Amino acid sequence: MSLKRLQALKAVLETGSVTDGAQMLNRTQPQISRLLAALEDEVGFPLFVRQGRGLLPTRECLRFYEGTRHILDGLQDISRVAKSIRSHHEAWLHIVTQPYFAHGIMPNAIHAFSKQYPSARVSLEVRSRVDVGLWMSGQKFDFGMAALPLDFPGLRTQPFAEARVVVAMPPSHPLADRKVLRPEDLRGQPFIALRTSTLLRQFTDELCARQGIELQIVAETSTGESACMMASLGMGLTLSDPVLASRVPGLVLLDFEPALHLRYGFLLPGLFAPSALAQAFAQTVVETVAQIGGSRIKVCDHGGEIRPD
The missing domain is CATH 3.40.190.10 (Periplasmic binding protein-like II)
Incomplete structure (x- = not known):
């Protein structure tokens, strides 16, 4: 069944006339009349009877409309949802x-x-x-x-x-004037470590094991942010993600060789x-x-x- 015909019926019933229904759908009056006539042929019963210069809906028409209006209402909901998705409204x-x-x-x-x-x-x-x-x-x-x-x-x-890993420390740290630090520079330095479950700690432990270096761990934490904050307070130095370390004030960031990524x-x-x-x-x-x-x-x-x- 043509949705255009159902829309024409809905418009005429809601506005009360073919003329107003045509304006509502941005169509001409003859177009709406043809859609209604075609719908009558399709359903097999009269939808309107003439009363003066207007149209009066039949009881069958009203029963048919009440039984089908949810289809058109659903189509309007579909259009609304699609428009909302396109515009990211309430997304x-x-x-x-x-x-x-x-x-x-x-x-x-x-x-x-x-x-x-x-x-x-x-x-x-x-x-x-x-x-x-x-x-x-x-x-x-x-x-x-x-x-x-x-x-x-x-x-x-x-x-x-x-991201290339950096060494983070306060400006007052004895190594802060260096440009690059190497694993041997960490020997004997108070070190703030991440927990062993983190990737950076695993990389650090593997590197130190290869270099034969034992870190002097003074604190251990599960987040890089807290490690950097402790470093900024002068507790020691730490290896950090460069983006995170750059967001913590009071730190000097040095490159580390060999590079960890x-x-x-x-x-x-x-x-x-x-x-x-x-x-x-x-x-x-x-x-x-x-x-x-x-x-x-x-x-x-x-x-x-x-x-x-």
Whole structure:
């Protein structure tokens, strides 16, 4: 059954005349009359009887309209939903990430994103690196970020940048005037370490084991932000992600040789393609990372484009 005919019936019944119904649908009066005549032929009973210069709906017409109006109402809802998606009105972008991304990158990225998409809203969940993978594999989030490698069922990962690890310390530290530090320079220095479950701690332990160096650990923490804050207070030095360390005041950041690198990666649900908002946010994240990290960040060739497998 033609939807145009049903729309013509709805317009005439709601406005009370063919003329007004035609104006409502931006059609001519003869077009509406032809649609109504065709609908009468299709349903097999009269829809209107003439009364003077107007039309009076039959009881059958009203029964038919009451039984079919939900179809047209549903079509209007479909149009409204599609328009809302196109305009990102009332859209939520659900993101999950680990702490050092949440503190070092996300505030700037979300701020820039909200200027570009003022109707969209962002929900940010901060979890440990392992929990980020678990939450993303549950398909409850549009987008995630974590240090790679990270392997979970139902989860796609895509690296987007590589960050060179820095040594963070206060300006008063005896080694603060150096340009580069090496593993042997860490010997005997008070060191603030991340927990053994973190990738950076694992990289650090492997390097020190190869060099035969035992770190003088004075504190251990699960987040890079707290490690950098303790370093800024003069408790010692720490190895850190450069973007996070650059956001903590009162620190001098030195390059470390041999270079250690952390890979930043997008986490994507495996069961559906990322939304247009997720694509746009990925690009904003890459731009933010490059701006904050400077020369210590190398962005992948594909930039912020989320690619299919």
